[in-house]
Amino acid sequence: MQDPSMETEEWQGDFNPMADPDERKHLLSVLESFRSYRRLAHFNGTHVRRQAFYSLPSLHWTLLSQPPFSILDSLSKLDDLIDSNAKLAEAIFTHGFRNFLAPTLDSEWVATIVPEKYAHDEFEVYSAVMRHLDVQLSPNDVDKARSCVNQFYREWSAEGAVERSRCFDPILKTLEDDFHKRAATSPGVQKSDIKVLVPGAGLGRLVFDICRAGYCVEGNEISYHELLASSLALNHMEKVEQFTIAPFAINCSNHVSRADQFRTYKIPDVHPGSELKKEKENGPAVEASERMSMSMGDFCVVYNDKDSRDRFDAVATVFFIDTAPNVIRYVEAVRNCLKQGGLWINLGPLLWHHASRGQPSGDDNGDDSKKGKSDADTGIAEPGSVELTDEEVVALVEHFGFKIEKHETGVFETGYISNSRSMLRSTYWPSFWIARKQ
Template identity: 50%
Template sequence: MNQQPGKEQNPDEWEGDFDPLADPEERKVLFAALDSFRQYRRSAHLNTTHRRRQSFYALPSAHWDLLSKPPYSILDNFNQVDDAIDANAEIADAILSNGLEAFGLPANPDGGEDNPNNWHNTATGSDIGKAHSTVRQFYRDWSAEGALERDQCYKPVLNDLHELFGSQPHISVLVPGAGLGRLVFELCVAGYCAEGNEISYHQLLASNWALNHTEKANAHPLYPFALQFSNLKSRKQQLKRVMIPDVHPASTIAAQMAEPDDGRGMGTMSMSAADFLVQYASPSQRDTFDAVATVFFIDTAPNLIRYIETIRNCLRPGGYWINIGPLLWHWEDSKTSSKNDASQQSAADTDKHQGIGELGRVELTEEEVIALIHQMGFELVKKDPEGSSCGYIQDPESMLQNLYRPAHWVARKGPETC
């Protein structure tokens, strides 16, 4: 695995130009992410079982007494959920501990709000919600039980790359929105030079722990559905336990390095912590990658044209853009930017965009997305007519199934695009 400037790779190194502590706004966001993992245990107990116990005892006494006994044993269930929360919180605590060590921050800072390193009590409710969803996401990316969801989204990328490049060595692949790093890891194991990109500190902290700090496979119990009380067929379903990580990244890569070279060369893996639009639209990234793989990513764009411009910039001429995912536009319900907001941007600011936080947004249909990539210098070389349905951190036994039918296509950057 290669360490690159500005990339997360070595367990104890966050080097290069990535220094969120040097910028007040970045430090604030990082501190909130760290604090949200610290508060995972307390918030989960409070909002899951504590309030349910209060509501349970508010029932008529004859009713809660009935439901306290078998076959219901509701109070026993609350106790079991509490135990599951504590198991999940151990993962959150491990992520926090490694994050504090990586950034040289104290676990118990002194001095209150006047201390610039006091990260306690900086998380909002939204931050804490992200910590909860990040811990739960380990089910999808790092458990054996999540393999079905991964296979429906990651295997097509690997198959496409094999069809496009065969056994060519040193094929570089960028994965924007890399999340918990599983696809980056799989690409590395398959022999590609994989670079993940992620803007979320929640995801970066968690992926750093999974990739660099877990000690062995199946070391940590996770209860991904313990906090859910609706659409359950049984309490056993709610308290389902999985073990993470299903593979140990360091051991897997070490074993691969010990094998004879098949001529393709070893895969490499790195992670950039940056705004995708700012990092990869720069002249220094022009014509850098042989392929870009966007998996459940393009619908995070307020303005998809910016994403396409950035992908076009960092792809080599003739390089391939592989896309898998739905169009659940993440900014659809956000506050609309006003004319007054827009007028505050100078012409220079408009030309030099401000990354994901740029004003304006638009939601496109799949037909419009395809037309746009054609118009912006890409040739569509493959499109699955009907993608298979898949969930996203979906309990397969739930009485409610939320399924996507993600689009899957491959586009080639034309040699004359500019």
Template identity: 55%
Template sequence: MDAEQLPSIGSSDAEDRRVLLAAVDSFFQYRHTAHYNVTHVRRQSFYSLPSSHWTLLAEPPFSILDNLSAVDDAIDSNADIAETIGQTGIAAFGISEHFGDHPPATSGAPNASTRKARAKPQDLDKARSTLRQLYRDWSAEGVEERKACYGPVLDALHSKFARVPRAGKGDISVLIPGAGLGRLVFDICQAGYAVEGNEISYHQLLASSFILNHTEQAEQYALYPWALNFTNHTSRKNQMQKVMIPDVHPGTALNEASEGCDVHAFERLGMSAADFCVTYKELHNREKYDAVATVFFIDTAPNPIAYIETVRDCLKPGGIWINLGPLLWHFDGSSGAKNTDDYEATSKHRLAGGDEALGIGEPGSVELTDEEVVKLVEHLGFMIERHETGTISAGYIQNPKSMLVNTYKPSFWIARKV
């Protein structure tokens, strides 16, 4: 399926290429680092207990050592997914020379001795969280989270474009900044619209491309989203929950969704790897889209004004902006998260005059309340048609059976460009 294509990376952009290689490498390192950090270290701690204590816990009904072995099996299952993501990334970008030519027979990971790319600790964390996000976006069990977050967006699109027959909805262009693993992009395309996802993280892009382009059937892979976490479980059964991904086969579903449409779904779905605030301010994107939908995205901005201006510039006059999400500002001054590798590498861009636009990498940041965000949206050229807070409850990669359940009360609003 050619519904999504990863961008080519110019060899002249050394930093961008380094970030890509590190992202790919992090998926290959998942198996080793998870076995070491999750089970090996726990076994050492377990055997450090008084012998009478660990002997007791090793026997039924506790069977802690058996549980750790089960976690090892789950890690291997997750690692099979991670390494497939890495292999498809290598093929898509033509970067096999950086990973060695002869992978070990026991795994899809390139030989560590010949691998030239090296992931940093933050890359390994992103690979681990990206795998867990597959639960949210591409498992049947994640449907409640998707309904809470994506449902209102789809309902708003259907309401605003109710007069357009399904056959002609391919003429309506929708942009999804912060597209993540591509499920909302897929759902909107399946509903008949022309949709473009935009994502800055190579981890997310690699995983979304794997799901959309390289899975062969529904429920092809077994994922254990909670196995690596040992806290707040009511039972080992809940910790070892298995989900199958993807819940639908994207290629088959989009083929079926193309019946009765003027434009086939494969021609209506695309992805871009770029800084939103750079690429979508360019002239060729000016007043291009009928709608922009942002879900759990606004708070990724160090400067929300830049996001609002970019949405305004790329929307057609009268176009709508649908937003749903909390305000967990990613660049809060206390977090120290400014200038992460993904932002530094993919935000730099040469403008026509030769100046370098840094996009999200620009200096400075500010954190606003929801009331202040809405006032800014109105001040910068939008009319708020609907605004709700506290009416939607949504988790984010949340284990519903955990003893600790974090729930967001996101803001939801629809604004029209005036």
């Protein structure tokens, strides 16, 4: 983690996405999805709706333009909320461009394409460059950018604490209980000696909470959207409640009232840098900057090699294992990177993300020999998928040499970026289990 007072940072690690043409293309699409958030949200959120509204019979849209309906006023309010969300999206874009793309640019060339009036506006400078790069924006990346902005509600708002506590508290309590067992047999052990891995770290809140509890923690994430957003949240937020978001505004269905639809939330609810400085004064001797880190890449590949063998005392997976096309790859990676006697703490549902995904066709037949890769290197990109039940997942974990110390299902319920006032709510009753590597 970088010091939050720093204005720039270099991305740490051996992998440079700008050096690989395919990765560069993908990263540019991700950056463009955040940069285009404002324009696309206005188009899809209000422009299209205004067109549809004025397509109604004139007597009808005239009626609905007046109180108590005031539909046009509501669309104007929605425009304002989109602009508020866009400030966060554009901050993510600016931060990501500054770290990944800006160091590769010729400053003299940039000066020739940026209008003088924007020379001191970082967002406009970077936007001018993006317009000259012929970026191909993926619709999937547009959806992910929108979802990522909304995810700040769950991970970095005070109101999102309800969902976080139901998912994170069992993880933190398990780590605490295990630490006390260790301390009873090894009196000199400190929490900072305990190394925890969080795959699928998302926007980094669980990583931050584990670090704040005193442990050494490493998050892992494959999504550029999540990586860029988590880096902003953990390293570059300037103050508490810096941004205001309206995560439920753009979806106009199932609202009881406009007030419900247009609710706003301040993020972040805590300033990570300030909190960890306080923690340093009152807690572990090891600084938070040395105890918290993020890695980029496919979990199956990064943590299933010899360099990661026996590195961690605990692995915490929250709403993660169902992102695996082949969950055996995840089990193998966890077993590889856990120390003997280490804990795997899992909480989440089984909404298999890759269910019934299509098989490769044509030249892309799944044969990676042309790319110089073995099956073990392809991670979640390898062909094939399978959907297991919770009982089957637990049996698989036991098959690979883990002892299940606790397994609960249907004990508590939680949502995921759930609108508590919506007429349609998705509720999970996640599985929670603790497994120890034998």
